[in-house]
Each structure stands twice: as C-alpha cells, then as structure tokens.
Amino acid sequence: MYEAIIERRGAVLAVGLLVVSFLYSIALVVYRLYFSPLSKFPGPRLAAATYLFEGYYDVVKRGKYTFKIRDLHAEYGPIIRINPFELHINDPDYYDSLYNREGKWDKSQYYIDSLGNLDAGFGTVEHDLHRMRRAAINPFFSKQKVAALQPVIQRLTDKLCAKFERFRGTVVPLECAFDAFTMDVITEYSLDTNFGYLDHPGWSSDFRELERAFGEMGYMQKMFPPMIKIMRSLPDKVVVWLDPKSKLLLDFFRDCYAIADRMVRETDGKKYEEKEHPTIFYEIIHSDLPPAEKLPKRLEGEAAAVLGAGAVTTAWTLTVCMYHLVVEPEKLERLRTEIRSIMPDPYEPANLQQLEKLPYLTSVILESLRLSNGVATRLARVAPDRNIYFRDWEIPRGTPVGMTSTLIHQNPEIFSQPLEFVPERWLDPKERQRLEKYLVPFSRGSRQCAGINLAWAELYIMLASLITRLDLELYETTREDVDIYSDMLIAEPKRYADGVRFRIK
C-alpha cells in the first residue's frame, strides 16, 4: 500500500519536473527572443533562441559554424546575433575598434570554458587579472629576448634539416616534422626542458591529434558546460574509457604539471643560475605576482598555454607555406635566389636581422600567415564596464562580441584572389602598409598573441635554412590537404587524416 503511494508520488514528481522544465524552457526562449537586450540585433531566430543552432554546425557538422556565420552575414548584414548571448561583426575596418588596448577587455566565459578553463593568461576572463599575468611573461617574449636566443632556434632548425637529409628518398608528413621542431623550440626556449620530439626515430603526430581532441572537446563543452568538471572529477581510467582521445590530453597536462613542479623547485635554489638562458617560469617566479600565482598547479596552465598556442600554429604556417612554394616552383626559385644573396653557403646561416630585411622572404611569410589561419575561430571580447558602438548599433556592456580573422583574410574586397598564394601582393611598401591593417593572424590589442616575435623568428630561420639546403616534392598531397575546411579552433583541412606529405629529394 505504502509502496503504491510512494510510486504514485514519484510519478507525480517526475511529471511535475518535466512540466516545470518545459515551461522554463519556453519562458527562456521567449525572453531570449523578445526581452533580451540583444533581441534588436539581426540574425536567425533559432540562433537567438538556443545554443543548439551553433552546436549543430560545430558538433554535428564538425567545425562549420564559422562558415555559417559568414553566410549569415551575407544575409543579415555586418552585425549579427550568433547565439543567445553573443554578437559577431564582419567589417574588417572595425577590427582595431574591438581589439585594442583602450579600456578593459575581458574574454568571454563561454569561449574560455571551451578551452577547458586554462589557469593561464590565455584562459583568463577578467581584464585586470590578465594584465597582471601578461605583464609577468611579456619581457620574456620581447623582440630583444627572441633575438638573443636565436642560436637555440637555429640549432633546432639544423637538427630538423639534418633529420630530413637522413630521410632522403622517403615520404615525410611535413606538418608532424614541423610540430616536432616548434615543440622542441618552445619547450627548450620557454620551459627549459626538451620534449625531444626531433630525437624520435620517426615522425609522431601525437601533438596534432592532441590539438584536434582539444578542439572537439571544446565544442562539446560549449554545448554541455558541466562536462569538464564532471570529467575532472572522474578517475582517469573512466575518462579514457569514455573517450580514448582524452588520454592524450591527460598525459599532456600531467607533463605540464611535472615541468612546472620541477621548475618551481629548481628556480628556488642556486641551480637555476647555472642555466644557459631564462625561461618563462623564471620570469614568472621572479616577478611581482602574488605567491598563489606561482604555485605549480597555476604554472601548469601557463605551460599548457604556450605549448598549445605556439606549436601547431607556427608548424601549420610553415606547412602551408612549403605546400604553396613547391606547387609554384618559380616562386620557390625566386625565394631561394634572394636568400642565397645573403647566405651563399646554406650551412653558414644569416642572422635574424639580415633575414628580416629580405623583401620576398618577408612577403612569403606574410602571405603564409594570411592563408594558414593559425587560430581559425572567432575571438569574442567583452567590454565589462561600458556600452560599445558599431556604426548605429549600441552594444550593451558585458556582451561578448567577436570577429574572425579567417573571414577577413578571405575577404575578396581586401585581398584580391583571396584563396591564391600571392606573396607579390606584399612587395610594394605602400600596398603592404594598406594590407597589413587587415592581416590579423595574431589578433590585436591587450589579448593579442604573446609569441609573435618568436613565431616570426621561427618562420624566418626555418624557411631560410630549409629552402637553401633541401629539395622537396609533394607526395599524394593536394590543396584539400591545406585549405581550411573546418574550424577546430585551429584550421583543419578536408583531408586531414594523412596530412601534408612530401618526398625529400
């Protein structure tokens, strides 16, 4: 009898809960469509009503919302509402108004959640905290510091070129090779350790897989915000059973923690003074940051951020660059001739300052940065304390507003033949000045890339040595292996499984 009553009450409770959540959902949709401060902005009603619209394009169709956003702009105009709480602008001339250093600029919590809430400058929502964290690492990435440390980059460049020479006649997955190079540069230059990827007998694609897993998880996380917290609370074995790819992520964070922990211990003592050069942790540990900012767990986030942000982005730019140069041999030859004019012996490398003066090499790098879209996704910024303006639109304070470099770099009104590799467009100084306003691979403003100088140095030094020392030919690789097809935070081509492959001649 009691059981029957309890059963009946349970059923009533379940139905009651269903009805309440149904009514709540209806009320939420009505609020979002008619009463939200963003309801005046154009865009599809479905996107304004629910995140599932975005989820369909990014999770189900895999990284396609960026391209849908481009189409929506064509339909609704330069400013649109892309989800219940976020706006997107597609007007290249507005870029510097959104990404600058005037006033406070937060990042959007929604975006930061998708990065797994990294406890690093990269993953910091709030302007003031970011400013403090960024100030501690800025000196380390200055042009002067990078210039002084170019021997490290050159040594690792020589190591990769020598490895290519040992692999003559074989097929090499070029992106994996460049990943190994950029990972070794960052770990040695920034973290004073060496993952030794270049010492592996072959070419590992682990890191690329890791970044892809990161992108996929980010999109899932956006749709189901408690996901990361739940995953973190589960034993590792269960997480890996649920999603085998997460093993790469777990191992990666474990490695980052181990580096951070070791660095904190070593930097405390004299031993550090014996080191060849400072590292990012040296800067942080000796900075004015409060003690809580210097704990290994926090520094794990900083290590993960520089590795995650700096390795595949630069490696992908090198890969896209080499693809286009090999496909257009007259451009490759022109570049070779220019580099040889200052380094006739390829094994006696020119220094960075000399390379920076080469106009064609610089143009090739600018064009490669434009076409490679290292960070492919929109980057939302939030003005926390003031309304901002776009043309006649007043955007309420606290609203995430994003723009997407990929869409700007492919805008035919700015870059003629936007999908073609045309380094020549950058050669005329006046035209270059005009175009550089719209070249934003590193973003701009207070949250722009910290590693710009390092990325440029790696690109100059690697290209100069590789192009003058070796001949490469494509192996079963087409434009479908390099052109962006999905936005997985980083750019992903249509045929990403085998990657970009070259035979070393």
Ligand code: HEM
């Ligand atoms: C071609 C290569 C690269 C590209 C295209 C690139 C692009 C970017 C972009 C667009 C951001 C801003 C992301 C956002 O707003 O959320 C960023 C941030 C960052 N990048 Fe890079 N990056 C490159 C190389 C590097 C390198 C070599 C490093 C250093 C090891 C690096 C370290 C960072 C860091 C630490 C941040 C976070 C900055 C902050 O929030 O204060 N990046 N990068």
